[in-house]
Amino acid sequence: MGLGRTLGVSLLGLSGHLIEVEAHLAASVPGFSLVGLPDAALAESRDRVRAAVSSSGIGWPQRKITVNLSPASLPKSGSGFDLAIAVAMLAGAGVCDAARVAGVVHLGELGLDGRLRPVRGVLPAVAAAVAAGHPHVVVPAANATEAALVPGAVVLGAASLAEVAWRYGAEIEQPAPSAVEPVGAVRRAPLPVDLAEVLGQHQARAALEVAAAGGHHLLMVGPPGAGKTMLAARLPGLLPDLTEPEAVEVTAVHSLAGTFDPAEGLLRRPPFEDPHHTATAAAVVGGGSGMPRPGAASRAHRGVLFMDEAPEFSPRVLETLRQPLEHGELVIQRAGGSARYPARFQLVLAANPCPCGKAVGKGLECVCPPMTRRRYWSRLSGPLLDRVDLQVEVHPASRAEIDGAGRGESTAVVARRVAGAREAQVERLAGTPWRTNAEVPGHWIRAALGADRSLMADLDRALDRGALSLRGVDRVLRVAWTLADLAGRSAPSRSEIGQGLLLRTRGQVAA
Known part of the structure; x- marks a missing residue:
């Protein structure tokens, strides 16, 4: 009888749980049993391990083999346990040194020829192993660069x-070096864009700067060709670089999603995701059969989620965004368990004023019946729009603006002002769990404003008329603080609050 032990990692969302892989070999009728709540892909590892061991020139032990994944009550999924199962079994058979493998974490999928193939989620898995006190990890060579990004990890590829x-210590010939299989990341390289390329649109550019400075959500309404998509694509360039903890967290999400290229190191710039309007709820917020995977909302964590032609999205998809907009994370429940993914993104919505897009100005060229317009805008529900801080209209640039505008301010110039406003927020919010004005709860921001009720006169009138909800009042105050930060003021005045109200209501409420 032999017993071998080693370690693996099970990921539930971005949370990694250390798993003890035990292999028991008994002198009985030969067989291979795998227990411990494995899913279908993991249950198939029995056949992959058997073929890989034989292909590696190691004799398969003719015994009853039982592999347990402990704790047995925790669901396990994926093919990343193949290597740990094989090593534990070989240790139990006396082929490998059982003492040396016991405290090492093994991650990787086995091919039938014995090759180690890369797996997703290596970075959060290695981070969990290091946090649990097991820094020594063995991963496929193609994942070694990614695993080495985790501070304190001792990685063998x-x-x-x-x-x-x-x-x-297996008594086999030293294997010849083999080619490393690429990870095959599908992340797109961002195109070089500059805010100076946008002609005119002074009000929309100002709203974009405010959104970047305070981390606010933004809705742009305007006819086709007015520049809504151009503006949204330039928002990530205005945002500051990610901090070290943010970069690790964002990179972990993209590692799990399979959109991370480890050769480029940690993701230091805010991501930009722009799903098509035909995307399903699972594609946007995450999901899938078995253990859910992160969607576009989580891949946009600490960056921008842009939804062009927002009313064309399914209402079900749009309503699923209410949880991350409020809490900054997504909790996806499945029968096999729940997964938590961070999703603190900036939502940018772009919409036409009506299905034909011509309801601008007096709307004389619009051919949409009133019921069609009402149905079009009803897809953007009140509760969703109430969570969007900035709601602005984007009008077509006139000939005079285009001829006389010249080049506007570049991304670098505006980004410096945004960085200054962000630094003021970090200093003011030091000692709290928040970093931007958009994250601050209403009670805190009202207390910071002071007892002067005259500052709230405009908001009180809008609240009495039903033009704002209580949530809307708090969001106007957040925008006002951002305007004050951009102006270098220590606190917002009635002027900044009035500007915030206009930016919230598309100019439909007089300040």
Whole structure:
């Protein structure tokens, strides 16, 4: 009888749980049992491990093999346990040194020829192992660069099971080096864009600067061709670089989603996601069969989620955004367990004024019946729009604006002002869990404003008329603080509050 132990990691969302992989070999009728709540992909590892061991020149033990993944009550999924199962089994059979493998974390999928293939989510898995006090990890060679990004990790990249077994004392020939299989990330390289390329649109540019400075959500309404998409694509360039903890968190999400190229290191710039309006709820907020995967909302964490032609999205998709807009995270419940993904993004919505897009000005050219317009805008529900801080109209640039405008301010110039406003917020919010005005709860921001009720006169009138909800009042105050930060003021005045009200209501409420 032999018993081998090693370690693996199970990911539930971005939370990693250390798993003890035990292999028990008994002198009985040969067989292979895998227990511990494995999913279908993990249950198939029995066949992959058997073929990989034989292909590596190691004799398969003719015994009753039972592999347990402990704790057995925690669901496990994916093929990333293949290597740990093989190593534990070889340790139990006496092929590998059982003492050396016991405290090492093994991650990787096995091919039938014994090669180690890369898996998703290596960065959060290695981070969880290091946090649990097990810094020594063995990963596929293609994942070694990604695993090494975790501070404190001692990483060994291996190309095959034979290489791993040989390093643990297996009496086989030293395997020849084999080619490293690429990870195959699909992240798109961002196109170089500059705010100076936008002609005119002074009000929309100002709203974009305010959104970047305070982390506010933004709705732009205007006819086709007015520049809404151009403006949204330039918002990430105005945002400051991610801090070290933010970069690790964002990179972990993209590692799990399979959109991360480890050769480029940690993601230091805010991401930009722009799903098509035909995207499903699972594609936007995450989901799928079995254990859910992160969607566009989580991939946009600490960045921008842009939804062009927002009323064309399914209402079900739009309503699923209310949770992350309020709490900054997504909790996806499935029968096999729940997964939490961070989703603190800036939402940018772009919409036409009506289905034909010509209801601008007096709307004389619009051919949409009133019921069609009402149905079009009803897709953007009141509760969703109430969570959007800035709601502005984008009008077509006139010939005079285009001829006389010249080049506007560049992204670099505006980004410097945004960075100054962000620094003021970090200083004011030091010692709190918040970093931007958009994250601050209403009670805190009202207390910081002071007891002078005259500052709230405009908001009180808008609240009495039903033009604002209580949530809307808080969001106007957040925008007012951002305007004050951009102006270098220590607190907002009635002027900034009035500007915030106009930016909130598309100019429909007089300040």
